[in-house]
Amino acid sequence: MRKEDTEEFEVRRRMGMRMLARGASQAEVVRALGVTRQTASRWAKTLAEDSGSWRARMRGHPSRLSEQQLRRLDRLVRGREPQEHGFAQYRWSVALIHDLIEREFGVRYESIPNVLRILREMGLFPRNGWGVSMIRRAWRRLESDGKPVPW
Known part of the structure; x- marks a missing residue:
């Protein structure tokens, strides 16, 4: 937000x-x-x-990325491909942007749904489709299979 x-x-x-x-x-x-x-x-x-x-005062934690950093993230991602930033993938994913945020801004989000929320607020990720609950289910499935989680 x-x-x-x-x-x-x-x-x-x-x-x-x-x-x-x-x-x-x-x-x-x-x-x-x-x-x-x-x-x-x-x-x-x-x-x-x-x-x-x-x-009462405002609720919730303040964003860990400043407005300036959010604008820069938008410029880094919108209309660009991951290969331009040294990634091997051909399409952006929440996990990939999670890694980009950590690399570019030194901010590590422990939760992928937090990154998804940021992307949705920026209009970079659709509101339908892969919601937070679907990501959590996929995360649990990966963990239960003993496979390394990709993010």
């Missing part, structure tokens, strides 16, 4: 939790802020557990 998106969502989260604290229904929050019912429900549950939680 880009920093701007995270900040916008944080503003909506605070507004939604304030609305709920003042007695608005979850449906009103959904309509007013354009969030899902599940999101409004999660906010209401959080608010019920801790009435001051709408003041």
Whole structure:
């Protein structure tokens, strides 16, 4: 998620939790802020557990790649082939971009799904097809077969 998106969502989260604290229904929050019912429900549950939680700081870890590094990654991958960067493969894969990130930026992601999330946010990887659950299943299958995991 880009920093701007995270900040916008944080503003909506605070507004939604304030609305709920003042007695608005979850449906009103959904309509007013354009969030899902599940999101409004999660906010209401959080608010019920801790009435001051709408003041909480932003959640989640900050991105390990800066905006400048993400732009550079986009230039390295989009419209280019892996061979241009010394890889033997003919098509980009999440695992290959995982290796490229480590080599170019010195940042090692322990989880392939994290790299997949970054690529999807950048528009470099399709949202349908190989989702995180499919990658996890493939990972478990490779580990259970005793074969080395390719990333």
